[in-house]
Amino acid sequence: MKLHEEIQKRRKALGLTQEELANSLGVTPPAVSKWENGVSYPDITLLPALAKQLKTDVNSLLLFKNSISKEEINQFFSELDPLVEQSDWQSYLTLLEEQLKEYPHSDFLKLSSAFQLQTNSSIFPSDKQPEIAQRIKQLWQELKNSEDAPIAKLATQSLFHLSLKEKDLSLATAQLDSFTKEEIEFGSLDLLLSLNSDDINETYTKTEQSILKLSNMLMVDYSILVRNALKEENLSLAEFYISQVIKLSEILEITDIYQLSLKLEVATHKKAKKETIALLKQLFSAFSNPILSSKSLVYQHITNKLDSLKTPKFPISYLKDYRSNPELAFIQNEPEFLALLDSYQ
Numbered sequence: 174m175k176l177h178e179e180i181q182k183r184r185k186a187l188g189l190t191q192e193e194l195a196n197s198l199g200v201t202p203p204a205v206s207k208w209e210n211g212v213s214y215p216d217i218t219l220l221p222a223l224a225k226q227l228k229t230d231v232n233s234l235l236l237f238k239n240s241i242s243k244e245e246i247n248q249f250f251s252e253l254d255p256l257v258e259q260s261d262w263q264s265y266l267t268l269l270e271e272q273l274k275e276y277p278h279s280d281f282l283k284l285s286s287a288f289q290l291q292t293n294s295s296i297f298p299s300d301k302q303p304e305i306a307q308r309i310k311q312l313w314q315e316l317k318n319s320e321d322a323p324i325a326k327l328a329t330q331s332l333f334h335l336s337l338k339e340k341d342l343s344l345a346t347a348q349l350d351s352f353t354k355e356e357i358e359f360g361s362l363d364l365l366l367s368l369n370s371d372d373i374n375e376t377y378t379k380t381e382q383s384i385l386k387l388s389n390m391l392m393v394d395y396s397i398l399v400r401n402a403l404k405e406e407n408l409s410l411a412e413f414y415i416s417q418v419i420k421l422s423e424i425l426e427i428t429d430i431y432q433l434s435l436k437l438e439v440a441t442h443k444k445a446k447k448e449t450i451a452l453l454k455q456l457f458s459a460f461s462n463p464i465l466s467s468k469s470l471v472y473q474h475i476t477n478k479l480d481s482l483k484t485p486k487f488p489i490s491y492l493k494d495y496r497s498n499p500e501l502a503f504i505q506n507e508p509e510f511l512a513l514l515d516s517y518q
Contacts, residue, residue: 176323177211183227197226214323216360217330232285241276260296280319287312310335337369377474392431399435403442411439426471428464444503450510
């Protein structure tokens with residue numbers, strides 16, 4: 174059974190929805206869906222939490238059919254536990270290497286061994302640590318070429334993080350080619366790489382750009398929630414979502430356009446004439462202001478670099494839509510509304 178099948182099987186057995194599992198891990202339901210369809214794989218840093226939520230362990234979650242059975246692998250690592258407790262690193266390492274030698278083609282055994290060596294590295298004396306670190310790296314490098322895509326992906330992720338830890342930026346950079354753009358963005362891998370470089374300003378710039386992009390995506394998601402709440406006439410829920418957008422806008426230092434647009438949707442839905450026109454005035458004014466404030470602390474390293482944010486232009490093309498939009502029919506003959514549109518022509 175493959176990793177994606179194992180995740181789906183265990184989730185369904187526990188009666189969890191994809192959304193419930195996603196919420197418990199701090200990821201999106203589409204991310205869980207992609208895992209279960211084999212489109213992408215969980216980041217290595219999520220595996221312990223994922224295994225815990227699925228009431229299993231990492232070894233069981235990642236087990237694939239191979240030359241050594243699940244029972245044999247579990248039994249083998251159980252036999253190593255007392256050696257770890259006793260800090261008998263010589264016996265521990267000997268048994269581990271013998272097992273690897275006995276099953277040289279078992280990628281899962283290599284994967285488990287690398288995890289074990291990382292987890293139990295503290296039992297090795299300081300003069301042995303460099304050798305153990307090199308052995309772990311060797312296992313990850315071998316597994317990068319595994320025919321099992323999930324194992325290869327995990328090995329690449331592990332090699333990337335290990336390279337960062339060792340400040341081997343050239344090796345870490347080489348691993349990025351094995352990841353999709355989505356995986357790089359989700360794990361902030363390029364930002365982690367930048368953080369470990371000497372270019373402090375570049376790290377600020379890249380990270381602030383990432384926050385701005387994610388902020389915009391977050392606002393779009395909230396707008397969908399507001400519209401969905403309005404579809405079922407749940408105005409209180411729509412207002413709650415807007416209150417969250419207001420808080421996030423303040424924290425993330427982003428334009429008021431998002432919150433004003435959502436308030437306008439609610440006012441339009443209620444056909445509240447005065448409120449709708451008042452919000453349109455505020456929205457039009459916001460269109461004429463910079464998207465990012467020059468006084469922003471969150472985006473202080475990019476506010477002077479994004480030319481498109483310096484001289485915003487009022488979107489004249491919107492005016493025609495406001496005049497003809499059937500959802501605004503209840504105010505389109507109001508003198509105050511017409512005067513507002515004329516003032517921006």
